[in-house]
Amino acid sequence: MSAEVWILGGTGRSGRAVAAELARRGVPTVLVGRDESRLAAAAGPGGARTMVAASLDDAAAQIRRQRPEVVVNTIGPFTATAGVVADACPGHYLDLANDVAAVGATLARHDAAVAAGRTLITGAGFGVTATESVVVKLCEGRPRPLRVRVDMVPSIAMEAGVLGDALAATILDGLPGVEGGGRFQGRRIVDGRLAPARVGGDPMRLTLPDGTGVTTASMPLGELLAAQRASGARHVVAASSEVPSGGVARALMPVVLPLLNWRALREFARRRLAAVRVAAAGRPREHSWGHAVVTWADGEVREGWLRLGDAQDVTGAVPAEAAGRLLAGAGRPGAYTPAALFGAELAEACGGSYLLPVS
Ligand SMILES: NC(=O)c1ccc[n+]([C@@H]2O[C@H](COP(=O)([O-])OP(=O)(O)OC[C@H]3O[C@@H](n4cnc5c(N)ncnc54)[C@H](OP(=O)(O)O)[C@@H]3O)[C@@H](O)[C@H]2O)c1
Incomplete structure (x- = not known):
């Protein structure tokens, strides 16, 4: 080789x-x-x-x-x-x-x-690594916890250009063939198994270590599987600050997402999304963050952060x-x-x- x-x-x-x-x-x-x-x-x-x-x-x-x-x-x-x-x-x-x-x-x-x-x-x-690393740290030398929630808070400087095929297709691909729910549904882990969740559900207002605030909400991210493997927890939620979590978005999501099951509409949406022009923009905040809250059966709760640069x-x-x-x-x-x-x-x-x- x-x-x-x-x-x-x-x-x-x-x-x-x-x-x-x-x-x-x-x-x-x-x-x-x-x-x-x-x-x-x-x-x-x-x-x-x-x-x-x-x-x-x-x-x-x-x-x-x-x-x-x-x-x-x-x-x-x-x-x-x-x-x-x-x-x-x-x-x-x-x-x-x-x-x-x-x-x-x-x-x-x-x-x-x-x-x-x-x-x-x-x-x-960024996402999987930032969040699973915090879970590994919080669980080091401890028994298997009961619950884990991970949140990824990326901060990215955008370069001007189009969104592109790869990213558009990834966003609209959903979860083909994943157990525990529909293709355009979210996931969480309940009793050790993948189960349906609402995309944009479980909203949480976080105060970052730099003192600023951000809202994260549930998304079917690879972080979910990584956090479960790192902790062995029976209940896991993965969330991101990139999910629209306002009241209107939460109401629309269950109506709009199932429409993507229609292949022609998905293909149309992919072409339109790939062509979307993104303007150059600076980072919204100085750091990106990985965050985890781990809860044990005896009630102990440990929370940790990983501070990183541009995601x-x-x-x-x-x-x-x-x-x-x-x-x-x-x-x-x-x-x-x-x-x-x-x-x-x-x-x-x-x-x-x-x-x-x-x-
Ligand atoms: N895990 C994470 O935290 C993370 C972070 C960022 C991105 N991502 C993922 O990484 C992927 C790439 O993101 P990006 O922002 O780098 O996208 P991008 O700037 O659009 O780059 C995509 C690259 O893939 C190539 N490509 C697209 N379709 C192809 C095909 N059918 N055959 C061969 N090459 C093809 C493009 O080549 P051409 O120049 O020839 O078009 C381009 O080089 C996305 O799926 C995104 O979701 C993950």
Whole structure:
């Protein structure tokens, strides 16, 4: 195998962020994308090697032929791409999935990955890593808790451009094939099992450690599975500050989301959403935050925070740090989320600082 990291979707926002972090770490990198000139612009003068692959299948064929040791997949929706790419990899695989369907599907490959002696990492972006790391810290050396709630509060500077196919398709993909509810329904974990939840439900007003306030609400994120695995809790809720949680949005959500079951409407919405122009904007707040509240059966409650920088930068740093470690032989066979494999210290290596209760 060749000792390099390939980035699929190397021209995208996340692909470029991962490439910059790999370059900072001195890791040999190849940017893979569909368009030669966009690839050249993404690599910059004297930057990473580039490779044109006209489609995902073409990229998978190149992986089989050239056998890179590590592949970072940034092409969503990951429910459609993760299996194709992971199957093609002779070595280790990472992706940025952040929904229950894709994260669950990759974690379900654990036994096969162990048997093949390979490592698969899913959820290697801001949300899963920021929240599961706090849960790992709060639960260290303690018995299995009863309940966990995690909240992700990203702060992202937006670059001008269109939203793009990958992100639009991921947003509208829903949860195909996920047990415990409908495709366009939320999820929570009740008595150890996935169960229906309302998207935008369980709203909570949080005061961040910097003194500002934010409201988070439930969303079927990969964080849900990662928090359950990190804690073993029977009841888990995952929430985000990015879900519209006002009264009107809460009333509309159960009416609008089921309409997406209609394929023609979903495709129309995907095209319109992909073309939406985003204006450049600064970060809404200085830091991004991961937050968790863990409750034990005896009534003990512990709450903790992880403070990070721009969430898009974190989504570059986590896969780069993890890919570098895999290339250096620091992984172990199986399928994991980032902190489950490398511990809560991984987030610190990506610029994070914990704010935890004194125990
Ligand atoms: N876990 C997290 O915290 C986190 C954070 C950020 C993003 N994400 C996820 O990461 C994904 C990418 O987000 P992004 O913001 O980087 O999107 P983006 O800027 O639109 O980049 C997407 C990349 O994928 C490529 N691509 C799209 N469809 C493709 C296809 N069918 N075949 C081959 N290449 C294709 C694009 O190539 P072209 O240049 O050729 O179009 C582009 O390089 C999304 O699914 C998003 O949800 C996760």
